[in-house]
Amino acid sequence: MNRMTQKISELDRVIHEPGRLMLVALLSAVEQADFLYLQHETEMNKGTLSSHLSKLEEAGYVEVTKTYRGKIPQTLLCLTAEGRQAFQQYRRRLKEAL
Amino acid sequence: MQEDDEVTKMDQIEKLVQRPKLYNNIDGVGELGLGIMFLGSALLQWLPIQAFWWHRYGSSVGFLLLIAVIHYGMKAIKEYITYPRTGFVEYPKRDAVWRPMILGAGVSVLVGIVLVLAARTQSVFGGSHWGLTTPVALAGLVIANGYAYGIASSVLWKWGVPVAMAICSIAIVMLPESAIRAMSGNTSAAVMAHEWIFGALQLTFALYGAILLISGGISFVHYLRHTQPAAETAE
Numbered sequence: 001m002n003r004m005t006q007k008i009s010e011l012d013r014v015i016h017e018p019g020r021l022m023l024v025a026l027l028s029a030v031e032q033a034d035f036l037y038l039q040h041e042t043e044m045n046k047g048t049l050s051s052h053l054s055k056l057e058e059a060g061y062v063e064v065t066k067t068y069r070g071k072i073p074q075t076l077l078c079l080t081a082e083g084r085q086a087f088q089q090y091r092r093r094l095k096e097a098l
Numbered sequence: 099m100q101e102d103d104e105v106t107k108m109d110q111i112e113k114l115v116q117r118p119k120l121y122n123n124i125d126g127v128g129e130l131g132l133g134i135m136f137l138g139s140a141l142l143q144w145l146p147i148q149a150f151w152w153h154r155y156g157s158s159v160g161f162l163l164l165i166a167v168i169h170y171g172m173k174a175i176k177e178y179i180t181y182p183r184t185g186f187v188e189y190p191k192r193d194a195v196w197r198p199m200i201l202g203a204g205v206s207v208l209v210g211i212v213l214v215l216a217a218r219t220q221s222v223f224g225g226s227h228w229g230l231t232t233p234v235a236l237a238g239l240v241i242a243n244g245y246a247y248g249i250a251s252s253v254l255w256k257w258g259v260p261v262a263m264a265i266c267s268i269a270i271v272m273l274p275e276s277a278i279r280a281m282s283g284n285t286s287a288a289v290m291a292h293e294w295i296f297g298a299l300q301l302t303f304a305l306y307g308a309i310l311l312i313s314g315g316i317s318f319v320h321y322l323r324h325t326q327p328a329a330e331t332a333e
Binding site for chain 1: 105107108110111114115116117118119121181182184185186187188189190191328
C-alpha cells in the first residue's frame with residue numbers, strides 16, 4: 001500500500017461519503033441553516049437528505065433543532081464543535097494525501 | 099485515477115465552502131440595498147443644494163430613514179420571500195457584521211485620505227478638475243473591483259456590472275467641467291476643490307446606484323420566476 005492510499009484509508013468514513021461531505025462543507029461556512037436550504041443546495045430528495053443528516057447526528061457532528069418560523073415547522077441544523085474539528089481534520093488529511 | 103478523484107473532491111469542497119456566502123445575494127437583494135443606498139445618498143446630498151424648499155435638517159433625517167428602509171426592507175424580503183423558497187441561513191457574526199464593517203471603514207478612510215491629498219495638490223494640475231475627479235474615479239474602481247470579487251465571480255453575466263461601473267468612472271473623468279460644476283451646485287467660474295470632488299462623487303453615486311438597482315432587479319425577478327414557496331412545491 002503506497003503512502004497516498006494509506007492516507008486516504010485514514011480519512012473519516014462518515015464525512016468521506018460524497019453526500020455527507022457536501023452537507024458538512026456547506027454547514028462549515030454557516031452558523032446554522034435549515035433543511036430547505038440544504039435540500040436546495042444539494043438537490044437531494046427529502047429522504048436521502050434526512051438519512052445523511054441522521055448519520056451525521058449519530059456521529060455527533062450535526063445538531064438538529066426542531067422549531068417554528070411563524071406557523072411553519074422548521075428544522076435547523078448546525079455543525080457541532082466536534083463536527084467542525086472532524087471536517088478540518090478531514091480537509092487537512094486529504095490535502096496531505098494529494 | 100484515485101489521485102484525480104481526490105483532487106476533484108478537494109476542489110469541490112473548496113467550492114462548496116464558498117456557496118453559502120454567494121447564497122446571500124441569490125435574490126439580488128444585497129445589490130438592491132446597495133443601489134438604493136447609493137441613489138438615496140446622491141439624492142439627499144443633491145436636494146439641499148438644488149431644492150430651495152428642502153429643510154436643512156432634512157438630509158440627516160432622510161439618511162436615518164434611508165438606512166431604516168434598507169435594513170427592514172431587506173429583512174422583510176428575506177423573511178417573507180427568500181427563506182420560504184430556498185431556505186434560511188444564519189452567517190457567523192464575523193462574516194456578516196464585523197468583516198464588512200471593518201472593510202467598509204478601512205476603504206472609506208483610505209478614499210478620504212486620497213481625496214484630501216488630491217484637494218491639497220490641486221494646483222499641480224493647473225486648477226483642472228481632472229486632478230480631483232481622477233481620484234474619485236479610482237475610488238469607484240475600488241468599489242467595482244470589490245463587487246467583481248464578491249459577486250461577479252459567481253455569476254457570469256454579472257461581470258457586466260463592474261465593467262459598467264468602470265466605464266462610468268472613466269466617463270466622469272472625461273466629462274466637461276460644466277457638467278461636474280452643475281452637479282456640485284456651483285455654476286460660477288471659481289469652483290473650490292471640495293466642490294469638484296463633491297460633484298464627481300454625486301455622479302458616481304447616482305450612476306453606480308442605477309447600475310446596482312438594475313442588476314439587483316434582474317436577479318430578483320429571475321429568482322422569483324425560478325423558485326416557488328416550499329409549501330406550494332410539497333406533495
